[in-house]
Amino acid sequence: NAASNLKAHSLPFTPALTSRAQVQRALLALTIPLEALQAVKDRMLQAMRKGLSRQTHAQANVRMLPAYICSTPDGTEKGDILVVELCQSHVRTLRVTLLGDGNQSPQPGCWVMGSSWPPPTMPLQLFDFIAQCLRQFLAGISSPQHRLPLGFVNGTGFSCSDVEGKDVVQLLQSAIKKQELHHVDVVALMNDTVGTMMTCSMRGEPCEVALIVGTGTNSCFMAEAQLVEMAEEISGQMCVITEWGCFGDDGTLSDILTPYDQHVDQESFNPGEKRFEKLVGSLYLGEIVRHVLTALVAEKVLFTGRSVAILRTKDVLKTQQVLEIINNEEGMAKARRVLEALGLQPSEQDCCRVQQICRAVVSRAAALCAAGLAAILSHMCQSQELERLVVNVGVDGELYRGYTRFGEILQSVTGLLAPECMATLLPSVDGTGQGAAVVTAVALRLAAQRHEVDQLLAPLQLSRADLERVQALMRREMELGLGLESHANASVRMLPTYVRGTPDGTERGEFLALDLGGTNFRVLVVRVAQDGIRMASEIYVIPTAVMQGTGEALFNHIIECIMDFQLKQNLLEQVLPLGFTFSFPCQQLGLDKAVLLSWTKGFSASGCVGQDVVQLLREAAQRKQHLGLKVVAVVNDTVGTMMSCGYDDPKCEIGLIVGTGTNACYMEEMRNVGTVEGEQGRMCINMEWGAFGDNGCLDDFFTDFDRLVDEKTINAGKQRFEKLISGMYLGEIVRHILLALVEKQLLFRGKPCPKLQTRDIFQTKFLSTIEIDGLALQQVRAILQDLELQASFEDSLLVQKVCQTVSLRAAQLCAAGLAAVVEKMRENRGLAQLAVTVGVDGTLYKMHPRFSQHLQQMLRDLAPNCTVTFLQSEDGSGKGAALVAAVACRGAEP
Ligand code: BG6
Numbered sequence: 001n002a003a004s005n006l007k008a009h010s011l012p013f014t015p016a017l018t019s020r021a022q023v024q025r026a027l028l029a030l031t032i033p034l035e036a037l038q039a040v041k042d043r044m045l046q047a048m049r050k051g052l053s054r055q056t057h058a059q060a061n062v063r064m065l066p067a068y069i070c071s072t073p074d075g076t077e078k079g080d081i082l083v084v085e086l087c088q089s090h091v092r093t094l095r096v097t098l099l100g101d102g103n104q105s106p107q108p109g110c111w112v113m114g115s116s117w118p119p120p121t122m123p124l125q126l127f128d129f130i131a132q133c134l135r136q137f138l139a140g141i142s143s144p145q146h147r148l149p150l151g152f153v154n155g156t157g158f159s160c161s162d163v164e165g166k167d168v169v170q171l172l173q174s175a176i177k178k179q180e181l182h183h184v185d186v187v188a189l190m191n192d193t194v195g196t197m198m199t200c201s202m203r204g205e206p207c208e209v210a211l212i213v214g215t216g217t218n219s220c221f222m223a224e225a226q227l228v229e230m231a232e233e234i235s236g237q238m239c240v241i242t243e244w245g246c247f248g249d250d251g252t253l254s255d256i257l258t259p260y261d262q263h264v265d266q267e268s269f270n271p272g273e274k275r276f277e278k279l280v281g282s283l284y285l286g287e288i289v290r291h292v293l294t295a296l297v298a299e300k301v302l303f304t305g306r307s308v309a310i311l312r313t314k315d316v317l318k319t320q321q322v323l324e325i326i327n328n329e330e331g332m333a334k335a336r337r338v339l340e341a342l343g344l345q346p347s348e349q350d351c352c353r354v355q356q357i358c359r360a361v362v363s364r365a366a367a368l369c370a371a372g373l374a375a376i377l378s379h380m381c382q383s384q385e386l387e388r389l390v391v392n393v394g395v396d397g398e399l400y401r402g403y404t405r406f407g408e409i410l411q412s413v414t415g416l417l418a419p420e421c422m423a424t425l426l427p428s429v430d431g432t433g434q435g436a437a438v439v440t441a442v443a444l445r446l447a448a449q450r451h452e453v454d455q456l457l458a459p460l461q462l463s464r465a466d467l468e469r470v471q472a473l474m475r476r477e478m479e480l481g482l483g484l485e486s487h488a489n490a491s492v493r494m495l496p497t498y499v500r501g502t503p504d505g506t507e508r509g510e511f512l513a514l515d516l517g518g519t520n521f522r523v524l525v526v527r528v529a530q531d532g533i534r535m536a537s538e539i540y541v542i543p544t545a546v547m548q549g550t551g552e553a554l555f556n557h558i559i560e561c562i563m564d565f566q567l568k569q570n571l572l573e574q575v576l577p578l579g580f581t582f583s584f585p586c587q588q589l590g591l592d593k594a595v596l597l598s599w600t601k602g603f604s605a606s607g608c609v610g611q612d613v614v615q616l617l618r619e620a621a622q623r624k625q626h627l628g629l630k631v632v633a634v635v636n637d638t639v640g641t642m643m644s645c646g647y648d649d650p651k652c653e654i655g656l657i658v659g660t661g662t663n664a665c666y667m668e669e670m671r672n673v674g675t676v677e678g679e680q681g682r683m684c685i686n687m688e689w690g691a692f693g694d695n696g697c698l699d700d701f702f703t704d705f706d707r708l709v710d711e712k713t714i715n716a717g718k719q720r721f722e723k724l725i726s727g728m729y730l731g732e733i734v735r736h737i738l739l740a741l742v743e744k745q746l747l748f749r750g751k752p753c754p755k756l757q758t759r760d761i762f763q764t765k766f767l768s769t770i771e772i773d774g775l776a777l778q779q780v781r782a783i784l785q786d787l788e789l790q791a792s793f794e795d796s797l798l799v800q801k802v803c804q805t806v807s808l809r810a811a812q813l814c815a816a817g818l819a820a821v822v823e824k825m826r827e828n829r830g831l832a833q834l835a836v837t838v839g840v841d842g843t844l845y846k847m848h849p850r851f852s853q854h855l856q857q858m859l860r861d862l863a864p865n866c867t868v869t870f871l872q873s874e875d876g877s878g879k880g881a882a883l884v885a886a887v888a889c890r891g892a893e894p
């Protein structure tokens, strides 16, 4: 074997020992220790980050170019696609037929036909030349006359100056037109790394990284889009082409460069550039070997006494020959044949040494490539916040294909440098052509899908004119609701509350309060003193069975909770006046008399509608022998919220709830309230706007999804406006849209998902989380996973889009309603400009990342003459109910 041969020859002679040492020294220089490789990886990571950041992108060597490709193929792509591949030494044209049977079978449903032409001599005519090639090619295969989409792969790094800075798609398209190929459309333009990634994705699991180790070297991977700052996409993934060939152009690789590398660089046509590529790409490996040999010849260690003039010629040694030399199968014979073919007359020892050198150069290339790959993998792992990344890496290029050891070194060194990542290398079989066809098909499919999705969501997208109409309708319904005659036919009931003013700060006392009808049922004790308000409260659960059982059971339960609270707070001995927030539509006959008009929001306890809820509470107290209950005021939660916020801001004359349900109240002029005697001053009106549209006036705006949601509720046909806006329903709207998308094969690859049939699985809190800005798609995927929905990144993006559409519509409709209110108040008061504060509460308003912003923006737009401040209620409406009770008690005092 080689090593013992060397020993046998060299041992007896001291000079030979020296020569061996010289060879060893050269080999050592070409060997990069693991720590140094680790450092290369770290620097590559740094360089990649520099390329990704908007601030440093311009100076970065590793440019990290966004490829505007946001998904890998899913196997359903189909159709006839033309591909033109521009390589270093040839132009390749292909027609690829994708069969798109939906299966990610290991055998791609695809066949390829192709031919190659030598490249043009004049870069100026490049595109004309390509178009001519295409015409010849199409003539040869009796091309179909239907439209043919074309994908263009550029594997040259493009340096023809005439082309730089111009839209390549345009140039190619017009060249194609000149050839009268009117049925060919240039659809996609891509780098060869992207083509490789896509080709490898066709065979089973998606492939999210690709390397090319051929003439040149480059890589690409699927990055979290929000990290690709140059692309300005905030969600999803985006393929990034690293252009890592230029890594080291700023000198970062100087510690590993050998004098041989420096010679290669100086003799190249672009000295100082593409330093990483010149260590890895096959265009240069032969040259590196040549320079090592030349140096050793000069040291008289190789080919002693023989003619070596040939080694002075640039590029005599091709990478192909280097690979043949290190081919182990035929031992030294192959090496000898290659060297002899070059006109060298090698001894056995020469052959052996040349082989060692070739191996060292190629192994170094593989190890450096591994350092680069490890940097990509670690970056992906970190940015997806994973403990362990499992990923497929597509690899192409003659070095990888031509030398098995290359892949082995690449695999093992990557494992050492990025132990947290598990990469499977997938050799690309058909080159980039098939992948390019897929990218083209994906581009077509996405465009078609986008169109279908847009059509499906269009009815949910309201124009400004739509919103103005909603505002006008709301205004009309408000007038109807206030009028004595028209009141009965109005969908917006405009209920008088007998609350005639907002707090003035003089309220005092200690009160009990109840807060029923939102997410939580609370009992509170509220102390209103000169130095402010102090409160203690307790949350109690109302089981659905009680919500939907008998009225007796419901009010018994409420009394039990009050007693428990009084016990805990040591209040059983006292008779405190009680303010009751009861968040359902009530006809108030006085501050402490409220007849329930209808249940909403999932309540349906029997025997309550038409009854005075204060009376129902008193009866229950009697049943439970609780004697110390003194209800002095019932308020709606909107009123409680307005009063609560009004204590801190005297301008607060509107209350808004966007939670489980939605509603608003505001201070109306008594003269406009036809349903109550008296003309002086103002009264707070509980609009009950949730029922807006129950008379059909909003029918034009309801979509099929809204109708489906409504039909399945316990109050079908009722609270139609609320069902477009509030937390209890938005998740259901989203769920119905998702079902429609699945049915149209636009989501979850059209696979039926039984879980999505379950009512209410998609809670509104998911909407709030899914829409958080900059949330990694991985997290959206995780949320969906928890719901047993297996979503791809594309699916996750689509779900996000649906959520955004639904919540945006809700916020805008709410704005239209509020615009009607503030405009009416402004007109009531005869003001050119109104400044008013809205006290707001409700989980959706508080938790949703965008709702309040959209609402306020739209309101500014629809009511430009009103300056509206939003004050979020922090203490709940119980505090407001206590304040109303305080006013009531004061009124009752002599
Ligand atoms: C609470 C108020 O904070 O918000 C309740 O105290 C109100 O009175 C509720 O009903 C509305 O929001 P949600 O999301 O709980 O329905």
Ligand code: GLC
Binding pocket: 517, 518, 582, 583, 584, 585, 600, 601, 636, 637, 638, 657, 659, 660, 661, 662, 663, 664, 688, 690, 722
């Ligand atoms: C429902 C109720 C209403 C309440 C609103 C917000 O619309 O009918 O009274 O204000 O929900 O909780």
